[in-house]
Amino acid sequence: MVKITLKDGSIREVENGTTALAFLKSFSNSLAKKALSAKIDGVNSDLMTPLTKDCAVEFMTFDDADGRWALRHSASHVLAQAIKRIYGEKNVQLAIGPAIENGFYYDIDMKKQLGQADLDKIQKEMEKIVKENLPIVRSEVQRADAIKMFEEKGEIYKVMLIKDLPEDALITLYTQGEFTDLCAGPHLVSTGKIKAIKLQNITGAYWRGDAKNKMLQRIYGTAFEKKADLDAYLHMLEEAAKRDHRKLGRELDLFSLHEEGPGFPFFHPNGMIIRNELISYWRAVHRRYGYQEIQTPIILNRRLWEQSGHWEHYKENMYFTKIDGEDYAIKPMNCPGGILIYKTQPHSYRELPLRTAELGLVHRHELSGALHGLMRVRNFTQDDAHIFMLPSQIEEEIQHIIDLFDEVYSTFGLSYHAELSTRPKNSMGTDEVWEKSTAALKSALEHRGLDYAVNEGDGAFYGPKIDFHLTDSLGRTWQCGTIQLDMLMPEKFEMTYTGEDGQKHRPVMVHRVVYGSIERFIGILIEHYAGAFPVWLAPIQVKILPITEKHADYAYALKKKMFDLGLRVEVDNRNEKVGYRMRESQVKKIPYILLVGDKELADNNVSVRKHGEQSTKTMQADEFIKMLQKQIKEKA
RNA sequence: GCUGAUGUAGCUCAAUUGGCAGAGCAGCUGAUUUGUAAUCAGCAGGUUGGAGGUUCAAGUCCUCUCGUCAGCUCCA
Numbered sequence: 189m190v191k192i193t194l195k196d197g198s199i200r201e202v203e204n205g206t207t208a209l210a211f212l213k214s215f216s217n218s219l220a221k222k223a224l225s226a227k228i229d230g231v232n233s234d235l236m237t238p239l240t241k242d243c244a245v246e247f248m249t250f251d252d253a254d255g256r257w258a259l260r261h262s263a264s265h266v267l268a269q270a271i272k273r274i275y276g277e278k279n280v281q282l283a284i285g286p287a288i289e290n291g292f293y294y295d296i297d298m299k300k301q302l303g304q305a306d307l308d309k310i311q312k313e314m315e316k317i318v319k320e321n322l323p324i325v326r327s328e329v330q331r332a333d334a335i336k337m338f339e340e341k342g343e344i345y346k347v348m349l350i351k352d353l354p355e356d357a358l359i360t361l362y363t364q365g366e367f368t369d370l371c372a373g374p375h376l377v378s379t380g381k382i383k384a385i386k387l388q389n390i391t392g393a394y395w396r397g398d399a400k401n402k403m404l405q406r407i408y409g410t411a412f413e414k415k416a417d418l419d420a421y422l423h424m425l426e427e428a429a430k431r432d433h434r435k436l437g438r439e440l441d442l443f444s445l446h447e448e449g450p451g452f453p454f455f456h457p458n459g460m461i462i463r464n465e466l467i468s469y470w471r472a473v474h475r476r477y478g479y480q481e482i483q484t485p486i487i488l489n490r491r492l493w494e495q496s497g498h499w500e501h502y503k504e505n506m507y508f509t510k511i512d513g514e515d516y517a518i519k520p521m522n523c524p525g526g527i528l529i530y531k532t533q534p535h536s537y538r539e540l541p542l543r544t545a546e547l548g549l550v551h552r553h554e555l556s557g558a559l560h561g562l563m564r565v566r567n568f569t570q571d572d573a574h575i576f577m578l579p580s581q582i583e584e585e586i587q588h589i590i591d592l593f594d595e596v597y598s599t600f601g602l603s604y605h606a607e608l609s610t611r612p613k614n615s616m617g618t619d620e621v622w623e624k625s626t627a628a629l630k631s632a633l634e635h636r637g638l639d640y641a642v643n644e645g646d647g648a649f650y651g652p653k654i655d656f657h658l659t660d661s662l663g664r665t666w667q668c669g670t671i672q673l674d675m676l677m678p679e680k681f682e683m684t685y686t687g688e689d690g691q692k693h694r695p696v697m698v699h700r701v702v703y704g705s706i707e708r709f710i711g712i713l714i715e716h717y718a719g720a721f722p723v724w725l726a727p728i729q730v731k732i733l734p735i736t737e738k739h740a741d742y743a744y745a746l747k748k749k750m751f752d753l754g755l756r757v758e759v760d761n762r763n764e765k766v767g768y769r770m771r772e773s774q775v776k777k778i779p780y781i782l783l784v785g786d787k788e789l790a791d792n793n794v795s796v797r798k799h800g801e802q803s804t805k806t807m808q809a810d811e812f813i814k815m816l817q818k819q820i821k822e823k824a
Numbered sequence: 825g826c827u828g829a830u831g832u833a834g835c836u837c838a839a840u841u842g843g844c845a846g847a848g849c850a851g852c853u854g855a856u857u858u859g860u861a862a863u864c865a866g867c868a869g870g871u872u873g874g875a876g877g878u879u880c881a882a883g884u885c886c887u888c889u890c891g892u893c894a895g896c897u898c899c900a
Contacts, residue, residue, distance in 0.1 A: 301828075391895030392827025399897050403827050406895070438835080447873075447891050505899085550900085555825050558898060568900065667900060704900040736857045763857075771861035785859060797860060804860065
């Protein structure tokens with residue numbers, strides 16, 4: 189007998205070798221129906237795993253990430269099996285097929301280019317495989333046998349995968365019906381559990397994510413335990429698509445993009461209002477956090493970029509021009525300019541940390557395929573800052589920056605997660621400096637108790653960084669804020685400060701952005717608010733609708749009063765019914781609509797309807813204005 | 825940049841096998857003076873992304889090219 193500790197702490201005894209599933213069935217049939225995988229002593233495992241020693245067991249259902257992961261991973265195997273069935277075992281080579289955040293994919297290599305019609309066909313076959321309810325059986329094999337088996341099958345990618353595993357790695361196969369795949373698992377007990385499948389799209393993906401390798405075909409799909417859940421998810425995607433900032437940007441007349449300047453966004457008057465509000469908020473916050481603002485030129489001489497290392501490390505992304513026969517570069521970053529300002533005068537340790545901020549317009553040549561609305565563009569304004577400090581101030585200063593980030597993001601109700609990026613391949617400096625910098629960032633994160641993922645090799649060429657990621661309407665995350673620690677630029681530019689000892693010392697530098705790029709941040713906000721901006725950001729804050737011509741004078745008088753108070757207000761006096769004008773104001777997501785007719789005119793009232801609400805409230809015009817001003821001030 | 829898809833009026837979309845480019849909304853004009861998501865009528869709007877080619881005839885077929893979309897790669 190072995191002793192099994194359950195999640196609730198209770199302990200049960202069971203005969204040695206009983207499978208996790210049989211064990212579960214012995215005390216809970218209902219959970220046994222729902223369970224998809226098990227966690228045995230913290231290790232994700234199949235339900236068919238025999239329990240052979242005292243251990244702790246947790247059962248995972250679709251409500252647990254691990255349970256979902258198992259179901260979707262099994263779905264990816266069903267996908268591969270269906271493709272093999274339809275197009276022939278030999279015509280398809282399988283690469284990798286993992287579960288991902290909201291679904292799964294499988295990368296395959298085959299001559300025939302698949303299209304939408306093929307997806308439908310494959311999905312039907314997958315549904316058939318689900319109906320067949322094939323048991324999914326795990327087996328362990330010797331490395332040599334596995335290589336031989338996959339070589340015989342012509343599965344060259346699987347062979348490469350196995351050869352890359354450590355010599356002593358346990359190699360497992362999963363078999364369902366006639367189909368066997370190399371896989372670490374865990375998987376479901378049988379294919380019948382995958383009740384709802386939807387293949388979504390087919391795209392290209394490089395083998396191992398390397399552009400030098402062959403491009404494979406990647407089929408994305410998602411799978412759920414119940415049809416209703418799948419439908420709800422697909423509906424959610426449709427709703428999210430309605431919030432797409434590119435669509436709303438056009439509908440709300442915020443910005444546009446043109447063939448004449450791919451990746452160079454044009455801001456319309458409405459978009460500029462949002463932009464300027466963001467900037468003035470930004471200035472207020474930075475003033476409070478002790479920053480000074482500067483501005484540096486967009487085009488600077490080649491020599492500067494050679495000195496900074498950009499010429500060597502960042503050339504691919506830069507644009508160039510010639511002035512009077514000399515090479516100049518259009519700045520892709522603001523730091524070298526900021527450094528020149530620092531060097532215009534001697535600095536004392538007493539001034540440090542010296543925080544200089546700059547709204548800098550940078551240009552970067554991004555790959556054409558990477559451009560995406562405002563989220564990924566070729567010119568953007570970084571809300572940059574360069575902080576020069578004593579090495580002993582690093583940790584505290586980073587905490588100070590994180591405080592600022594937290595304040596800004598919470599003003600917008602945005603949630604974020606942090607990632608630490610370490611030394612990349614094409615970088616400057618010694619290992620020692622990199623280790624020191626990375627350790628400083630790590631310790632700042634840890635002291636703060638901020639969870640973070642690590643991106644090995646993803647740092648800037650001059651230093652490691654902490655990135656802050658925000659999420660768009662489709663759940664994709666975008667890097668916005670970043671804090672980059674830099675011990676190399678100060679070296680390259682021979683920057684100094686005079687220490688307490690009267691000697692020259694090297695300052696440490698931090699590059700950081702909160703919004704990241706104003707453009708991207710606006711894109712995030714459009715999706716976050718679904719275009720219905722809070723009043724302080726809304727391009728038009730109030731729309732006044734006079735019921736008839738008779739009420740127009742009152743409406744315009746109200747407008748003038750509000751306009752003079754700095755509010756953004758318009759009167760819609762068009763010769764249309766109230767319903768028509770009301771609808772348009774709602775569609776344009778204007779925060780407040782004021783209706784004025786005979787009733788309101790009599791008592792100096794306004795009838796207030798808030799965006800998205802059906803009900804209206806009648807109040808004194810002055811009372812409304814006060815309420816509005818308060819909301820704007822509080823950024824409510 | 826790569827793989828695939830795609831491009832028709834300001835927007836959303838039609839246009840049989842190649843056979844006269846069309847609708848709704850938006851815009852303009854007129855009527856209507858309206859009480860909380862679309863009043864009625866009329867008018868105007870296009871070198872079908874661009875350049876070649878095949879054909880008696882091209883939105884439709886072919887080649888090239890540009891943009892866009894999805895993903896990969898890359899990044900704020």
